[in-house]
Amino acid sequence: MFFLEELQWVWWIIIFLMAYYYYNWAQEHLAFSPILTLVVAAILIYYLVIVYPWAGLLGWVISILMFSGLLFMGAVFAPFLFRAKPK
Protein backbone atom coordinates (compact mmCIF):
# COMPACT_ATOMS: atom_id res chain seq x y z
CA MET A 1 0.00 0.00 0.00
CA PHE A 2 1.08 3.54 -0.67
CA PHE A 3 0.41 5.15 2.74
CA LEU A 4 1.45 2.21 4.93
CA GLU A 5 5.06 2.78 3.99
CA GLU A 6 4.67 6.41 4.98
CA LEU A 7 3.13 5.22 8.27
CA GLN A 8 6.23 3.12 8.92
CA TRP A 9 8.35 6.23 8.60
CA VAL A 10 6.02 8.16 10.94
CA TRP A 11 6.24 5.32 13.45
CA TRP A 12 10.05 5.37 13.32
CA ILE A 13 10.03 9.13 13.89
CA ILE A 14 7.68 8.71 16.88
CA ILE A 15 9.93 5.97 18.30
CA PHE A 16 12.99 8.18 17.94
CA LEU A 17 11.25 11.15 19.58
CA MET A 18 10.09 8.93 22.47
CA ALA A 19 13.63 7.63 23.02
CA TYR A 20 14.98 11.17 22.96
CA TYR A 21 12.26 12.29 25.41
CA TYR A 22 13.10 9.54 27.92
CA TYR A 23 16.85 10.16 27.57
CA ASN A 24 16.24 13.87 28.12
CA TRP A 25 14.09 13.08 31.18
CA ALA A 26 16.90 11.02 32.71
CA GLN A 27 19.40 13.78 31.90
CA GLU A 28 17.21 16.44 33.55
CA HIS A 29 16.68 14.44 36.75
CA LEU A 30 20.12 12.85 37.14
CA ALA A 31 22.35 15.63 35.84
CA PHE A 32 24.81 15.12 38.70
CA SER A 33 25.86 11.68 37.49
CA PRO A 34 26.44 10.97 33.75
CA ILE A 35 26.79 7.21 34.32
CA LEU A 36 23.51 7.02 36.26
CA THR A 37 21.88 9.09 33.50
CA LEU A 38 23.00 6.55 30.90
CA VAL A 39 21.86 3.60 33.04
CA VAL A 40 18.40 5.02 33.77
CA ALA A 41 17.99 6.18 30.17
CA ALA A 42 18.97 2.72 28.93
CA ILE A 43 16.43 1.03 31.23
CA LEU A 44 13.67 3.46 30.26
CA ILE A 45 14.39 3.20 26.52
CA TYR A 46 14.72 -0.59 26.66
CA TYR A 47 11.37 -1.10 28.41
CA LEU A 48 9.29 1.86 27.22
CA VAL A 49 10.54 2.15 23.63
CA ILE A 50 11.86 -1.26 22.57
CA VAL A 51 9.84 -3.83 24.59
CA TYR A 52 6.55 -1.99 25.31
CA PRO A 53 6.37 0.90 22.82
CA TRP A 54 2.62 1.37 23.33
CA ALA A 55 3.06 1.80 27.10
CA GLY A 56 5.87 4.26 26.38
CA LEU A 57 3.70 6.16 23.89
CA LEU A 58 0.82 6.30 26.38
CA GLY A 59 3.11 7.58 29.12
CA TRP A 60 4.65 10.12 26.74
CA VAL A 61 1.27 11.47 25.61
CA ILE A 62 -0.09 11.58 29.19
CA SER A 63 3.01 13.32 30.55
CA ILE A 64 2.89 15.92 27.75
CA LEU A 65 -0.83 16.45 28.46
CA MET A 66 -0.21 16.84 32.21
CA PHE A 67 3.05 18.81 32.33
CA SER A 68 3.08 20.96 29.19
CA GLY A 69 0.25 23.30 30.20
CA LEU A 70 -2.01 22.24 27.34
CA LEU A 71 -4.88 21.78 29.79
CA PHE A 72 -4.59 25.42 30.88
CA MET A 73 -5.20 26.40 27.25
CA GLY A 74 -8.58 24.71 27.47
CA ALA A 75 -9.55 27.08 30.27
CA VAL A 76 -8.21 30.03 28.22
CA PHE A 77 -10.23 29.27 25.09
CA ALA A 78 -13.34 27.83 26.74
CA PRO A 79 -15.04 31.25 27.21
CA PHE A 80 -14.71 31.92 23.46
CA LEU A 81 -15.84 28.44 22.45
CA PHE A 82 -18.80 28.15 24.81
CA ARG A 83 -20.13 31.68 24.83
CA ALA A 84 -23.67 32.35 26.04
CA LYS A 85 -25.86 33.07 23.04
CA PRO A 86 -27.71 36.41 22.95
CA LYS A 87 -31.51 36.11 22.99
Added chain:
Amino acid sequence: MLFYESAFALIELTALPLFQVTSDLWFVVRILVFSYLLFHMYLMFRDNQIIFGMAVIIAGYFIFVHAVSVTILMLCFFLFVVFGNQLQMLVMFGLEPLLGVFGVGSGRYHLEQNEFMRLEQKVAGGEALSEAEMGFMQQYSARQQKAQTMTGQSQEELMRRRMV
Protein backbone atom coordinates in the same frame (compact mmCIF):
# COMPACT_ATOMS: atom_id res chain seq x y z
CA MET B 1 -9.55 -34.32 32.87
CA LEU B 2 -8.14 -33.29 29.56
CA PHE B 3 -10.57 -30.40 29.45
CA TYR B 4 -9.40 -29.07 32.84
CA GLU B 5 -5.76 -29.44 31.86
CA SER B 6 -6.32 -27.57 28.65
CA ALA B 7 -8.28 -24.89 30.54
CA PHE B 8 -5.40 -24.44 33.00
CA ALA B 9 -2.94 -24.31 30.12
CA LEU B 10 -5.07 -21.65 28.47
CA ILE B 11 -5.19 -19.58 31.65
CA GLU B 12 -1.44 -19.90 32.14
CA LEU B 13 -0.71 -19.03 28.54
CA THR B 14 -2.88 -15.92 28.69
CA ALA B 15 -1.98 -14.77 32.21
CA LEU B 16 1.77 -15.32 32.35
CA PRO B 17 2.70 -12.75 29.67
CA LEU B 18 0.37 -10.28 31.43
CA PHE B 19 2.18 -10.88 34.73
CA GLN B 20 5.46 -10.38 32.89
CA VAL B 21 4.23 -7.06 31.46
CA THR B 22 3.01 -5.80 34.85
CA SER B 23 6.25 -6.80 36.61
CA ASP B 24 8.36 -5.12 33.92
CA LEU B 25 6.35 -1.91 34.00
CA TRP B 26 6.33 -2.01 37.81
CA PHE B 27 10.13 -2.10 37.67
CA VAL B 28 10.11 0.91 35.31
CA VAL B 29 7.83 2.78 37.72
CA ARG B 30 10.26 2.04 40.55
CA ILE B 31 13.11 3.42 38.42
CA LEU B 32 11.10 6.61 37.76
CA VAL B 33 10.24 7.05 41.45
CA PHE B 34 13.85 6.43 42.44
CA SER B 35 15.04 9.02 39.90
CA TYR B 36 12.65 11.64 41.26
CA LEU B 37 13.85 10.84 44.80
CA LEU B 38 17.49 11.08 43.72
CA PHE B 39 16.82 14.47 42.13
CA HIS B 40 15.35 15.87 45.36
CA MET B 41 17.94 14.20 47.58
CA TYR B 42 20.72 15.69 45.46
CA LEU B 43 19.17 19.14 45.88
CA MET B 44 18.98 18.54 49.65
CA PHE B 45 22.34 16.89 50.32
CA ARG B 46 24.65 18.24 47.59
CA ASP B 47 26.86 19.89 50.25
CA ASN B 48 27.48 16.58 52.06
CA GLN B 49 28.29 13.65 49.80
CA ILE B 50 28.38 11.11 52.65
CA ILE B 51 24.83 11.88 53.73
CA PHE B 52 23.74 11.88 50.08
CA GLY B 53 25.26 8.44 49.52
CA MET B 54 23.71 6.98 52.67
CA ALA B 55 20.33 8.49 51.80
CA VAL B 56 20.59 7.02 48.29
CA ILE B 57 21.32 3.55 49.71
CA ILE B 58 18.45 3.74 52.23
CA ALA B 59 16.00 5.13 49.67
CA GLY B 60 17.01 2.49 47.12
CA TYR B 61 16.54 -0.23 49.70
CA PHE B 62 13.06 0.98 50.58
CA ILE B 63 11.99 1.59 46.97
CA PHE B 64 13.29 -1.65 45.49
CA VAL B 65 12.75 -4.05 48.43
CA HIS B 66 9.77 -2.66 50.37
CA ALA B 67 7.90 -0.77 47.63
CA VAL B 68 4.49 -2.19 48.52
CA SER B 69 4.85 -1.45 52.25
CA VAL B 70 6.09 2.08 51.52
CA THR B 71 3.12 2.66 49.22
CA ILE B 72 0.69 1.46 51.89
CA LEU B 73 2.44 3.63 54.49
CA MET B 74 2.18 6.69 52.22
CA LEU B 75 -1.50 5.97 51.64
CA CYS B 76 -2.00 5.74 55.43
CA PHE B 77 -0.15 9.05 55.82
CA PHE B 78 -2.38 10.75 53.27
CA LEU B 79 -5.53 9.20 54.76
CA PHE B 80 -4.89 9.91 58.45
CA VAL B 81 -2.65 13.00 58.39
CA VAL B 82 -3.58 14.93 55.25
CA PHE B 83 -7.25 13.97 55.18
CA GLY B 84 -7.49 13.33 58.94
CA ASN B 85 -9.79 16.27 59.60
CA GLN B 86 -12.14 15.14 56.84
CA LEU B 87 -12.14 11.64 58.31
CA GLN B 88 -12.90 12.98 61.78
CA MET B 89 -15.77 15.05 60.38
CA LEU B 90 -17.17 12.01 58.63
CA VAL B 91 -17.02 9.98 61.85
CA MET B 92 -18.44 12.69 64.12
CA PHE B 93 -21.20 14.05 61.89
CA GLY B 94 -21.86 11.09 59.61
CA LEU B 95 -21.21 7.86 61.45
CA GLU B 96 -22.01 8.79 65.06
CA PRO B 97 -25.53 10.13 64.37
CA LEU B 98 -26.28 6.99 62.37
CA LEU B 99 -25.01 4.70 65.15
CA GLY B 100 -26.78 6.87 67.74
CA VAL B 101 -30.08 5.50 66.48
CA PHE B 102 -28.99 2.14 67.89
CA GLY B 103 -27.74 3.65 71.15
CA VAL B 104 -24.02 3.55 70.35
CA GLY B 105 -21.79 6.32 71.71
CA SER B 106 -23.45 9.53 72.82
CA GLY B 107 -26.69 8.22 71.32
CA ARG B 108 -27.13 6.02 74.40
CA TYR B 109 -27.24 9.11 76.60
CA HIS B 110 -29.95 10.68 74.43
CA LEU B 111 -31.97 7.47 74.37
CA GLU B 112 -31.81 7.17 78.17
CA GLN B 113 -32.73 10.82 78.58
CA ASN B 114 -35.71 10.42 76.25
CA GLU B 115 -36.83 7.31 78.11
CA PHE B 116 -36.52 9.11 81.45
CA MET B 117 -38.58 12.06 80.19
CA ARG B 118 -41.24 9.72 78.81
CA LEU B 119 -41.50 7.90 82.14
CA GLU B 120 -41.61 11.20 84.06
CA GLN B 121 -44.56 12.31 81.91
CA LYS B 122 -46.18 8.96 82.53
CA VAL B 123 -45.84 9.46 86.30
CA ALA B 124 -47.14 13.02 86.05
CA GLY B 125 -50.12 11.69 84.11
CA GLY B 126 -50.93 9.44 87.05
CA GLU B 127 -50.08 6.12 85.38
CA ALA B 128 -48.35 3.31 87.26
CA LEU B 129 -44.85 2.20 86.26
CA SER B 130 -43.87 -1.40 85.75
CA GLU B 131 -41.08 -3.13 87.70
CA ALA B 132 -38.48 -2.68 84.96
CA GLU B 133 -39.43 0.98 84.47
CA MET B 134 -39.11 1.67 88.20
CA GLY B 135 -35.69 0.04 88.19
CA PHE B 136 -34.60 2.14 85.22
CA MET B 137 -35.82 5.38 86.90
CA GLN B 138 -33.95 4.59 90.13
CA GLN B 139 -30.77 3.62 88.31
CA TYR B 140 -30.88 6.67 86.06
CA SER B 141 -31.54 9.19 88.84
CA ALA B 142 -28.88 7.58 91.06
CA ARG B 143 -26.35 7.93 88.26
CA GLN B 144 -27.39 11.55 87.69
CA GLN B 145 -27.00 12.38 91.37
CA LYS B 146 -23.63 10.67 91.52
CA ALA B 147 -22.45 12.62 88.48
CA GLN B 148 -23.72 15.89 90.00
CA THR B 149 -21.97 15.27 93.34
CA MET B 150 -18.77 14.35 91.52
CA THR B 151 -18.89 17.55 89.48
CA GLY B 152 -19.62 19.54 92.62
CA GLN B 153 -16.68 17.95 94.44
CA SER B 154 -14.30 18.58 91.61
CA GLN B 155 -15.48 22.18 91.33
CA GLU B 156 -15.00 22.70 95.06
CA GLU B 157 -11.52 21.26 94.80
CA LEU B 158 -10.71 23.61 91.94
CA MET B 159 -11.93 26.63 93.89
CA ARG B 160 -9.93 25.58 96.94
CA ARG B 161 -6.79 25.24 94.82
CA ARG B 162 -7.36 28.68 93.36
CA MET B 163 -7.77 30.19 96.84
CA VAL B 164 -4.56 28.61 98.12
